[in-house]
Amino acid sequence: MADDRKRMFAKHMELKYTKEHGTNKMEGGKITDMTVEYHRLGVDQNPRKLEMKKAGQELAKKRGLVGYNPMMHCGGIPLGQRALTPSFLSGTDDMVEIDDLHYVNNAAMQQMWDDIRRTVIVGMDMAHETLEKRLGIEVTPETINHYLETLNHALPGGAVVQEHMVETHPALVDDCFVKIFTGDDELADEIDSQFLIDINKQFPAEQAEALKAAIGKTTWQAAHIPTVVSRTTDGGQTSRWMAMQVGMAFISAYSMCAGEAAVADLSYAAKHAGVIQMGEMLPARRARAPNEPGGIPFGHMADIIQTSRKTPEDPANVTLEVVGGACMLYDQIWLGSYMSGGVGFTQYATAAYCNNILDDNLYYNVDYINDKYDGAANTGTDNKVKADLEVVKDIATESTIYGLENYEKYPTTLEDHFGGSQRATSLSAAAGSAVSLATGNGNAGLSGWYLCMYLHKEAHGRLGFFGYDLQDQCGATNVLSYQSDEGLALELRGPNYPNYAMNVGHQGGYTAIASAAHAGRGDAYAVNPLVKVCFADDLLPFDFSKPRKEFARGALREFEPAGERSLIIPAK
Amino acid sequence: MAYELQYYPGATSVAENRRKHMSGKVEKIRDISDDDLTLILGHRAPGSDYPSTHPPLAEMGEPECSVREMVEPTPGAKAGDRVRYVQFVDSMYNAPSVPYFRSYAAAINFRGVDPGTLSGRQVVEARERDMEELAKFQMETEMTCPALASLRGATVHGHSLRLPEDGVMFDMLDRCRKEGDVIIMHKDQVGRPIDKKVNLGKPMSPEEAAKRTTIYRVDNVAFRDDAEVIEWVHRVFDQRTIYGFKPEN
Numbered sequence: 013m014a015d016d017r018k019r020m021f022a023k024h025m026e027l028k029y030t031k032e033h034g035t036n037k038m039e040g041g042k043i044t045d046m047t048v049e050y051h052r053l054g055v056d057q058n059p060r061k062l063e064m065k066k067a068g069q070e071l072a073k074k075r076g077l078v079g080y081n082p083m084m085h086c087g088g089i090p091l092g093q094r095a096l097t098p099s100f101l102s103g104t105d106d107m108v109e110i111d112d113l114h115y116v117n118n119a120a121m122q123q124m125w126d127d128i129r130r131t132v133i134v135g136m137d138m139a140h141e142t143l144e145k146r147l148g149i150e151v152t153p154e155t156i157n158h159y160l161e162t163l164n165h166a167l168p169g170g171a172v173v174q175e176h177m178v179e180t181h182p183a184l185v186d187d188c189f190v191k192i193f194t195g196d197d198e199l200a201d202e203i204d205s206q207f208l209i210d211i212n213k214q215f216p217a218e219q220a221e222a223l224k225a226a227i228g229k230t231t232w233q234a235a236h237i238p239t240v241v242s243r244t245t246d247g248g249q250t251s252r253w254m255a256m257q258v259g260m261a262f263i264s265a266y267s268m269c270a271g272e273a274a275v276a277d278l279s280y281a282a283k284h285a286g287v288i289q290m291g292e293m294l295p296a297r298r299a300r301a302p303n304e305p306g307g308i309p310f311g312h313m314a315d316i317i318q319t320s321r322k323t324p325e326d327p328a329n330v331t332l333e334v335v336g337g338a339c340m341l342y343d344q345i346w347l348g349s350y351m352s353g354g355v356g357f358t359q360y361a362t363a364a365y366c367n368n369i370l371d372d373n374l375y376y377n378v379d380y381i382n383d384k385y386d387g388a389a390n391t392g393t394d395n396k397v398k399a400d401l402e403v404v405k406d407i408a409t410e411s412t413i414y415g416l417e418n419y420e421k422y423p424t425t426l427e428d429h430f431g432g433s434q435r436a437t438s439l440s441a442a443a444g445s446a447v448s449l450a451t452g453n454g455n456a457g458l459s460g461w462y463l464c465m466y467l468h469k470e471a472h473g474r475l476g477f478f479g480y481d482l483q484d485q486c487g488a489t490n491v492l493s494y495q496s497d498e499g500l501a502l503e504l505r506g507p508n509y510p511n512y513a514m515n516v517g518h519q520g521g522y523t524a525i526a527s528a529a530h531a532g533r534g535d536a537y538a539v540n541p542l543v544k545v546c547f548a549d550d551l552l553p554f555d556f557s558k559p560r561k562e563f564a565r566g567a568l569r570e571f572e573p574a575g576e577r578s579l580i581i582p583a584k
Numbered sequence: 585m586a587y588e589l590q591y592y593p594g595a596t597s598v599a600e601n602r603r604k605h606m607s608g609k610v611e612k613i614r615d616i617s618d619d620d621l622t623l624i625l626g627h628r629a630p631g632s633d634y635p636s637t638h639p640p641l642a643e644m645g646e647p648e649c650s651v652r653e654m655v656e657p658t659p660g661a662k663a664g665d666r667v668r669y670v671q672f673v674d675s676m677y678n679a680p681s682v683p684y685f686r687s688y689a690a691a692i693n694f695r696g697v698d699p700g701t702l703s704g705r706q707v708v709e710a711r712e713r714d715m716e717e718l719a720k721f722q723m724e725t726e727m728t729c730p731a732l733a734s735l736r737g738a739t740v741h742g743h744s745l746r747l748p749e750d751g752v753m754f755d756m757l758d759r760c761r762k763e764g765d766v767i768i769m770h771k772d773q774v775g776r777p778i779d780k781k782v783n784l785g786k787p788m789s790p791e792e793a794a795k796r797t798t799i800y801r802v803d804n805v806a807f808r809d810d811a812e813v814i815e816w817v818h819r820v821f822d823q824r825t826i827y828g829f830k831p832e833n
Contacts, residue, residue: 093756432703471807473682489828
């Protein structure tokens with residue numbers, strides 16, 4: 013099967029490595045050639061580098077202080093001694109400059125993270141009960157609609173109750189809104205459609221039923237505070253901002269006396285009693301508030317990405333879109349910036365979502381599983397293979413060897429993933445996700461990830477950077493650990509899990525493995541139905557159903573972000 | 585019956601080469617003079633004394649300690665040499681050695697070494713004269729092909745790149761070149777120009793490299809064809825997994 017397969021990366025490799033881009037003179041040759049002529053043309057072969065070089069020169073002239081100068085690299089040897097090739101976003105035909113996949117250069121990436129950080133889910137039921145039982149106020153669909161109208165005025169920074177208040181300019185906070193969702197179809201029917209995330213419309217029927225069953229007759233607010241506020245403050249601000257406006261909106265909408273004793277009860281019930289942060293607070297040594305990326309469990313991240321409701325019949329595609337979103341967030345933004353400082357980690361992450369190399373490996377695995385295990389990689393729950401070590405070994409070994417052989421047969425794939433860490437991420441994400449798809453079990457998938465690492469290391473006599481050799485050689489031991497702090501289900505692990513806190517190139521893959529288990533089963537969500545529904549909202553600036561396409565739009569400078577301040581600063 | 589060390593499983597030439605590297609019983613195929621080695625390592629001027637970080641141990645008046653008495657210091661430690669490094673990059677295209685096997689070879693066959701293994705490079709730190717002994721051993725033997733491996737203290741990029749037309753692994757700093765039928769190094773391992781060209785010897789032919797390599801490749805010896813090695817990887821995996829699940833097993 014392996015040898016007659018048309019590789020998904022072939023077209024992209026041919027365009028990247030055998031065609032001329034700008035002035036790089038790379039035309040000619042085949043992607044199976046082991047040798048090539050490196051023209052050593054430096055930055056001048058790449059249009060983005062040239063743009064940046066010019067900008068650096070203008071900056072130096074303008075401020076009288078030197079800035080960006082690509083000739084500073086390594087004492088005068090410029091970046092780009094070999095050809096600087098652009099990349100394709102996997103699953104798209106969009107070819108982009110890799111500099112434009114740094115989150116600083118990519119507005120879509122920024123917006124993805126902004127949209128997560130500025131989101132909080134707040135329960136309504138306890139507040140309603142307090143209003144009814146403590147104050148005897150009748151809560152009806154009409155009052156809820158009125159409250160939501162009030163809150164959509166107040167949440168972006170509009171004043172209610174008090175007079176002579178400063179307010180925010182609506183055009184600066186136009187991305188801020190709140191909607192509600194419920195598993196109660198009768199109540200949903202009564203809610204003004206502008207305020208409702210309609211589960212029945214957003215999800216396929218089976219998924220909608222599962223979500224409504226999980227949510228039951230409870231009601232939740234999906235709130236997104238303004239991007240500009242979130243950026244100016246931190247993830248902890250999201251619930252604080254929401255809490256302030258929720259309190260004021262309740263007081264206003266239900267004509268309460270702000271000083272009466274019951275308001276204290278209402279405040280607690282409305283602001284704090286049913287709050288779901290996207291990420292937990294990290295310990296003091298990592299010093300981050302709630303709703304910062306280091307606290308977002310892999311299961312939450314899997315649910316935030318929305319591809320599963322768009323292409324449920326293609327669980328591999330769901331997995332690959334999760335890879336893209338999660339690698340960007342965890343590798344590029346969390347580990348790459350929050351934890352380390354800024355430059356370089358983009359390069360690790362792009363291997364997982366560029367040029368269809370991982371995609372090819374995973375779709376090969378799907379075919380292998382479906383042939384050998386009677387359609388186990390197709391969506392469904394009755395077709396899964398039992399998650400035992402023999403299955404893990406079989407699927408992960410085949411996946412790994414297939415992927416390794418691609419690097420050996422197609423030297424341009426090896427060159428594209430220039431370092432072992434990139435190869436290890438791609439191979440292990442494929443192996444782990446494949447096991448998950450076949451078994452519907454994320455921990456079995458995780459087990460496949462670790463076996464892949466062992467096989468990779470043994471075949472090529474090398475793996476990733478030091479971190480890989482630490483984490484990935486002891487990882488198998490804690491897949492099913494009896495120790496409580498090392499034995500969590502993969503969905504509940506996160507970037508701060510023991511051993512996972514420091515290594516770029518892993519967390520996006522782990523998220524994909526968690527996601528694949530549920531996508532493979534056709535589940536409506538991975539771990540939290542509330543998070544899944546909260547992001548099923550077309551009003552969000554970032555389209556969470558296709559993050560890779562969005563990153564491409566960002567790189568091509570086609571994406572329109574929120575939170576811009578041009579209204580109040582001199583226009584340029 | 586004398587116990588014979590069994591370094592590695594496998595029935596293929598790659599497995600056999602891995603066993604050889606780990607055992608240290610490798611073939612010497614070229615000579616590098618001490619001065620040339622010093623020059624390309626770049627830590628000190630050829631002919632100069634080894635800089636030291638402390639007086640010789642014999643003059644130190646060390647405290648009484650049974651472990652100190654039991655372990656003979658390495659020559660570098662005895663003399664008080666500073667700690668220096670040597671770092672190799674090995675091509676993915678049939679380079680004779682690979683990072684893990686350079687590390688295993690160092691750790692098994694040399695004392696007082698601190699090998700570090702990464703995907704593209706392998707660094708060994710040790711007292712300077714001890715490090716040089718190891719560096720010379722690795723450079724003069726079949727563990728190294730001067731075209732498919734190189735000394736790189738900085739900018740290690742290149743191990744996974746396609747080979748340039750002359751078959752000398754890509755190096756953005758151009759430390760090595762093919763001149764005539766030999767490889768010369770005209771910069772030290774961190775890329776500083778040196779006073780003379782150091783002859784590193786002839787590159788291996790593609791056939792010779794394929795024969796001596798320790799890397800599995802589908803176009804030479806495929807990993808999937810070495811069933812015993814895969815079986816042992818599976819065994820390691822099984823045991824580590826089960827250990828975490830139920831340690832009394």
